[in-house]
Amino acid sequence: MLGYSLYGKYRHRDKMLNFVTWSGxxxxxxxxxxxxxxMIGAAHKIINGKSVGIDIWNVEDYAL
Numbered sequence: 768m769l770g771y772s773l774y775g776k777y778r779h780r781d782k783m784l785n786f787v788t789w790s791g792x793x794x795x796x797x798x799x800x801x802x803x804x805x806m807i808g809a810a811h812k813i814i815n816g817k818s819v820g821i822d823i824w825n826v827e828d829y830a831l
Contacts, residue, residue, distance in 0.1 A: 780808045792816045799823075 784805070791814035797806040800820035810818035 776804065777808075780804055784808050784812060787812075789813065795819070796821070 789812045791812075793809075793813050793816040795806065795809040795813065795816065795818040797803070797809075797818075797820045800806050800822045803820050803822075806818050806820040
């Protein structure tokens, strides 16, 4: 589980994002981003485009 959380989830994200043929000027919208993993990965693929994420966040969600 530690290996997946440190490396595996990024490899899995990259595999999913590689299914898209990126031209570099896309506009990406991710709704309910959570930790913004997909949005950040997409932002690395675009050059002149825009990547936006929307989420509802409450301090109670991360309270211990």
